[in-house]
Amino acid sequence: MSGSLGPLSWGYVRRFGRVVFRQQQWKSTVSTHPKMPPCDFVPEKYKSYPYEHIQKIREQNISPSLRMYYKKPLLLHQGHMQWLFDYEGRRYLDLFAGIVTISVGHCHPKVTVATQKQLARLWHTTNIYMHPSIHEYAEKLASLFPDPLKVVFLTNSGSEANDLAMFMARLHTHNFDIISFRGSYHGCSPYTLGLTSIGPYKHGVANGFGCSTTMLPDVFRGPWGGRHCRDSPVQTLRKCSCSKGVCHANNQYIEQFKDTLNTSVPKTIAGFIAEPIQVQTGFGRTGSHFWGFQTHDVVPDIVTLAKGIGNGFPMAAVVTTKEIANSLAQNLHFNTFGGSPLACVVGAAVLDAIEEDGLQKNSRDVGTYMLLELAKLRDKFEIVGDVRGKGLMIGVEMVTDKHSRHPLPAEEINQIWEDCKDMGVLLGRGGLYNQTFRIKPPMCITKKDVDFAVEVFHTALQRHMERAAK
Incomplete structure (x- = not known):
């Protein structure tokens, strides 16, 4: 069951019902932060309340149901196309676009x-x-x-x-x-x-x-489907009984839908x-x-x-x-x-x-490039279970291992997520277990931005493996 990760050798022990990988050999390749692509835009100087006062207002006057990302929440000040700037002038590549809301770019x-x-x-x-x-x-x-x-x-x-x-x-x-x-x-x-x-x-x-x-037709986590069933440049690694170009899983999910019609709702809906x-x-x-x-x-x-x-x-x-x-x-x-x-x-x-701006074509070209680059990380890291999507609608599902497909524990995902933010890349989260990184940037993103983002994610995954090996 031990996974093959190129030149790395891995063993495992099963502990408390989950698989924990123990590294046998590791040579750290993690260096300084990946270099962010240049940006000519210069943000205005932040002139509002200090960070601590903003936090106090948040605690006293903003509904607690409005939860924030990250251990130290970001205080954002300005945006320009695919970039966001915080109160101290730090720049971030926005790969979540205000929960898939900024379509053409911040302040286009x-x-x-x-x-x-x-x-x-x-x-x-x-x-x-x-x-x-x-x-x-x-x-x-x-x-x-x-x-x-x-x-x-x-x-x-x-x-x-x-x-x-x-x-x-x-x-x-x-x-x-x-x-x-x-x-x-x-x-x-x-x-x-x-x-x-x-x-x-x-x-x-x-x-x-x-x-x-x-039932949702899910060829990664659901009961049917696999590597021949997606309309996507990247297929799941899961084995599939379907022949190429013919998805038999489709009919099985349709039967589940018919069961819903026959058991859960009136004859007409x-x-x-x-x-x-x-x-x-x-x-x-x-x-x-x-x-x-x-x-x-x-x-x-x-x-x-x-x-x-x-x-x-x-x-x-x-x-x-x-x-x-x-x-x-x-x-x-x-x-x-x-x-x-x-x-x-x-x-x-x-x-x-x-x-x-040709953003539909850019979504196809840059999105496909990003999907293929992320798929390389899926093939390298056992905890990257699935890469899926189309255009600039991308999900990266994190697991303990590809065999069990158990969701990666929240504390481990959180640290990878925090590391990406600290290196200048903002990712979304989603999925039934909050185990999937959601990547939906402004559609103006470039291939150079993608190279930076993938390098950051790669570095965060390597750091996770170093922590797990200790």
């Missing part, structure tokens, strides 16, 4: 200029009046969707968009039950918590009535909601298509959009058919801030930047 010049012009013209009316930006944006957004998805509802957050989508599905079908995948995230509102299927978000109070879950890739796909972020659902060769009845839609500005949308939209028009439905002049100008500028 095109988006910033458009926002400033609209701020000086008109911040807010409501949809009881017409203003040009909502009509211009709705037309631009709808043009990117296939028929018959041409009607746009603008909201302020993804949870709100999913709330509205659930409501519309129930109104239109006259049914109530909705199915989602296990492990999915669809929001934290009382309505959408029924769809969200991750334990730490469940508070033990009634929410989301009429929501059921079904309001809808089935699914993320094309758990958790987000973004706008052109997968590289191959603009919308994630297009990679599956389907046209949904309703599509919800948030995260990267406003590059950090709070906005979201629901796009659907005219027939379904008419179901909501039988009575009054109103959103005070959804579709404000400011939001629509921001949204339009984001779409323009994606096209003008």
